[in-house]
Amino acid sequence: MLKPEDAIEMAIDGLDRNDAEFLMREADVFTLAEAAHRISRKYFGDVVTFVNNVVVNYTNICVAKCPICAFYRLPRQTGGYVKTAREVALMVRQFVEKYGVTELHINGGFNPFLTPEYFDELFKTVKRETPVTIKGPTIAEVDYYASLWKVSVGEVLSRWRDAGLDAISGGGAEIFAEEVRRVISPHKISGSRWIEIAEIAHNLGIPSNATMLYGHVENPSHVVDHILRVRELQEKTSGFLLFIPVKYNPENTELYKKGVVKGVASAVYDVKIVAMARLILLDKLKVAAYWLSVGKKLASILLQAGANDLVGTMYNEAVLTSAGAVHKTTIEELTALAIEAGKVPALRDTFHRLISGS
Ligand code: SF4
Secondary structure, three states, X not given: OOOHHHXXXXXXXXXXXXXXXXXXXXXXXXXXXXXXXXXXXXXXXXXXXXXXXXXXXXXXXXXXXXXXXXXXXXXXXXXXXXXXXXXXXXXXXXXHHHHOOOEEEEEOOXXXXXXXXXXXXXXXXXHHHXXXXXXXXXXXXXXXXXXXXXXXXXXXXXXXXXXXXXXXEOOOOOOOOHHHHHHHOOOOOOHHHHHHHHHHHHHOOOOEEEEEEEOOOOOHHHHHHHHHHHHHHHHHHOOEEEEEEEEOOOOOOHHHHOOOOOOOOOHHXXXXXXXXXXXXXXXXXXXXOOHHHHOHHHHHHHOOOOOOEEEEOOEOOOHHHHOOOOOOOOHHHHHHHHHHOOOEEEXXXXXXXXXXXX
16 A cells, blocks of 8 residues: 555656556545645745735626636626726725735636727726736636737737736636547637647746646546646746646536536545645645635645645635635635644735745
8 A cells, every 4th residue: 555655755756647647546645645745845844825816807708608617608698797997996996905905816708899908908007006916817818819819829918918917817727638628618728728828928927827627527647647737837937826726616517517517526536636736746836725616624634735825815706606616715714724734824925925924
């Protein structure tokens, strides 16, 4: 039977595809968690970080029609909206005044009616009228708007950066393997294209997160492939800020209604996913315990299984909550959650510089 020491030794040597798949399939959850926890402490100590942020969706109109999504509305469908730059800035200001947020996490959808000028105005207004950094939209949105406006992704990214965008959010990565993407997000960019755009962004000086959506139709080899591809780009650009495993919440989604996914992944699987991320990524990248997708109780366990960041307060989040996730937290609660896991909580900014704590 594999012991944590065996897993640590294998990980420190650098996991290749076969070893990583072997560990994920054969090692039990306690072995993986213990090994990942020790590795996380070796490289990152006991500090657990998070940002105080607000999430605003500039639009929910989207033509991608992902079967995993309960958030979008099609053009002309009831309930569709586009927020003006002033509305977004006003919302952000309210969250700055009420909760002291330092970051705007902004995402939307593939909205065919939006122009380059809309985004210029959006980012410039937020920057002019509030003190926050801006993270988002996703790499998938960057690709969509580049093809809609018939320009290169580099042009979109440079224009957004010049208007005030500080970083790209990690969404849209899903699972890179094409056989999985064909089921869960058939109209989104390929995994290879996602990686290619992340590299372009990093080379333009725009860092990003990398997510991985799990708990739908993937298997261990898809998971390992995804994390290895993130590691590979990180070794090349150092442009990823955080790796965020996101648990799929199937409620209200087409994939669930059609019976392709029958329920949520187990807590054992959640722990294994985070532990495998740490064992593969080692010191190359922070790994998140995303409390909004796994719940706060499990998030504190994940902090003892290789994770060392809680993402953020994520006030006003709407995409995961549309699919059944429950948002209710504060800085104090995330702080307590880290302490309960034996960690030292610290507030950070978008670029992972510490603001307070530790
Ligand atoms: S996941 Fe994103 S891209 Fe897909 S339908 Fe929902 S909003 Fe659109």
